[in-house]
Amino acid sequence: DVKVTQSSRYLVKRTGEKVFLECVQDMDHENMFWYRQDPGLGLRLIYFSYDVKMKEKGDIPEGYSVSREKKERFSLILESASTNQTSMYLCASRASGWGSYEQYFGPGTRLTVT
Amino acid sequence: SQQGEEDPQALSIQEGENATMNCSYKTSINNLQWYRQNSGRGLVHLILIRSNEREKHSGRLRVTLDTSKKSSSLLITASRAADTASYFCATDSSARQLTFGSGTQLTVLP
Numbered sequence: 398d399v400k401v402t403q404s405s406r407y408l409v410k411r412t413g414e415k416v417f418l419e420c421v422q423d424m425d426h427e428n429m430f431w432y433r434q435d436p437g438l439g440l441r442l443i444y445f446s447y448d449v450k451m452k453e454k455g456d457i458p459e460g461y462s463v464s465r466e467k468k469e470r471f472s473l474i475l476e477s478a479s480t481n482q483t484s485m486y487l488c489a490s491r492a493s494g495w496g497s498y499e500q501y502f503g504p505g506t507r508l509t510v511t
Numbered sequence: 512s513q514q515g516e517e518d519p520q521a522l523s524i525q526e527g528e529n530a531t532m533n534c535s536y537k538t539s540i541n542n543l544q545w546y547r548q549n550s551g552r553g554l555v556h557l558i559l560i561r562s563n564e565r566e567k568h569s570g571r572l573r574v575t576l577d578t579s580k581k582s583s584s585l586l587i588t589a590s591r592a593a594d595t596a597s598y599f600c601a602t603d604s605s606a607r608q609l610t611f612g613s614g615t616q617l618t619v620l621p
Contacts, residue, residue: 401553428607439599439613440554447607455608487553498542498603502553 401503403488409509416475418506420488427493429471430500431463434485446471447493478510517600517615525620530587532615534600541603543576545585548597592621
């Protein structure tokens with residue numbers, strides 16, 4: 398079974414802090430994704446990566462950056478956390494190639510910025 | 512940008528009844544997927560239907576796709592209390608990323 402793990406289930410940070418959210422997958426997937434989920438808005442894509450050291454902006458990249466130094470690990474960075482970044486953050490991975498369309502999600506990190 | 516939009520936003524039914532959720536989208540797609548999310552957890556993939564398919568079954572799930580109307584429906588038959596969750600449709604237009612809708616919250620009452 399594919400397993401996607403996220404470093405924390407719950408996180409509380411103060412405004413202005415630098416925040417790192419870590420995601421690790423164990424199935425050698427090329428593609429990894431970071432979403433945020435807010436009530437009534439569904440999942441919105443922040444960034445994704447289709448290879449090591451590669452990244453592409455999603456729909457809402459402002460205020461975030463990412464790092465992918467190893468294939469299995471994709472980090473989301475909030476350079477200076479703000480209260481409007483309080484949200485549920487979900488990481489996902491997906492294989493490449495024909496027929497590999499489904500995404501596998503981690504359990505999520507609920508981040509509160511005070 | 513929101514591609515898929517689910518309808519209704521919330522649905523409450525009795526155990527044993529069928530639940531139908533609908534999804535509309537705006538652009539052409541390669542495939543459409545349905546995911547389930549239990550409260551406070553990650554999403555789990557349920558079923559995928561390709562753009563050249565009209566109907567697909569998996570256990571108690573039935574998905575239809577009408578590309579002319581840009582819509583899909585998810586039917587859960589003989590619902591159980593354990594089916595209580597949020598259900599999301601996601602459209603695959605680029606084969607690299609999915610675009611998710613805002614979800615339908617299904618409550619199945621015992």
